[in-house]
Amino acid sequence: MRSEALYNFAFFDEGSKREVRRAILKAVAIPGYQVPFASREMPIARGWGTGGLQLTLSLVGKDDVLKVIDQGADESVNAVSIKRLVKGTTGIRTTEDARAATIVQSRHRIPEFPLEKGQILVLQVPMPEPLRFVEPSEYATKRLHAEKEYSGAYLALFEEIMKFGRVATGADHPVLVNDRYVMAPSPIPRFDNPKLNGSRALILLGAGREKKIYAVPPFTKVVSLDFEDHPFEAESVAGRKCRFCGAEGVFMDELLDEASGLAAHQCNDTSYCSARRAT
């Protein structure tokens, strides 16, 4: 028997979809605010993208086209499994082209092709609370958000400057959304942080294990936290060139070229790279 017949459309029952959509509406209404929701048991383990998957499943319609990215790649196991689950329970089309997708679910990257009006970017989030590192209590962090008391987030950056001489966030550099809420942008590299600012696409973030949904609506101001004498800087990709498509100024993976023994670079966004090579 085909799985479409075994399950309701998009795996969830209609009540569950409605509950997630209600949380999404609230999240869009309060940019950057973490809305609690009843995260469901999913056929994949928590921590493997269940937050993003629940957003995607509650959003898809029969005409949607889905792209799933796992750390820049379309073909990694996790991306393929999620794609197959959604396809198997909805029958919708999937794509690798970020420009052709209506929903892009992603882990750790924002695609290199700029997302447009009408598209939705769904980011998988392991740790939605930007203040958790300085304050372990949820009760306390909720109050800190309510009072807009974000010295803890700055303190974490200050500590890095004290230890390493510079801000050393490898990913998940905290941002201030709409001049109000400090938000964890999910573990995207700092390189992707500026893409959040004034994005034309709706950005939704879902944390399945932590049971939180939050959002950056289109054209919202998003500022990465920094200090006056240590301004925010993205990872530098200057002087790097993709060994396959020759792209410059995009986020690169560094690999060892076995033939020459030297470091070689290639686009981290695989579909961007293959689209460039196809033209």
Place this chain on the structure above:
Amino acid sequence: MQRHELLLGEKGDVSGDFDSMALRLKGLTKWFGPTCPRCAGGDRAALERNYCPECGTVYALRDLSLTLYEGEVLGVVGESGSGKSTILNCLYYDAEPSAGSAYLAAFEGGEVDIFSVSAQAKRGIRNTLLGKVYQNPLQGLKMRFSAVSNVAEKLIAAGGRRVSDMEARAVGLLGHVNIPSYRMREAPEFFSGGMQQRVQIAKALSNNPPVLLLDEVTTGLDLSVQAKVLDLVKQIQRELGISMLLVSHDLSVVRMLAERTIVMLGGEVVEEGLTDQILEDPQEPYTQELVHSML
């Protein structure tokens, strides 16, 4: 009261203007429990010491009023459970008072009750007008963050956004409390108890607060470290003229640091006056007992 203030003015060995108040508490009350008609009226006869046998409510502070003058150190002594620390907890917003009001000269000219303001204003007062040294450094410090960051935390909270300025201030203060420069970037979890306490003092001083709250600063420290911390407190008071509320159950600490002392029992002040006077000629039976049990 008047007589004491006069006497203090004549002592003249400390800086500060004893005519103007730095902090005033009025009718501060804190209870833990449901309260019942029997105990809620403030009737002392209804209570067994500070405990209501009817509903089990404990009165940690009962209608406490006191004034801290500019530049003075006011000692607060009494046995465990007498309400000493509860005063500081309420003032530093670590606990919510059940009733009463408090006024800081540095906040709205001492006209506005600091318990009645918004949560944001309370944070502002805590971060800029008050400093507190906790008995247990675990409460006052972030043990896994470097000592420099710990001191800078209050500066960041007060709106500091220039790393170089905050770092310079933190390093200066840590030097002042004798933390060696090669250990300033280490986390206090690797420090000895005395060093942790000194980092706390540096942190409390970071914003030049007009009022410092000290909760058993020397308890648990060995004698030589105790002496160093006491010296430091004395020096800070002399140089910066900061008013301090000094809570201790150690009478010799109070004798050394405080000009004026209040003695507490069961959430109430049983005696107040000049420290020397209280230690040499205690009037109340409880104070006499306390002084006599001093080694």
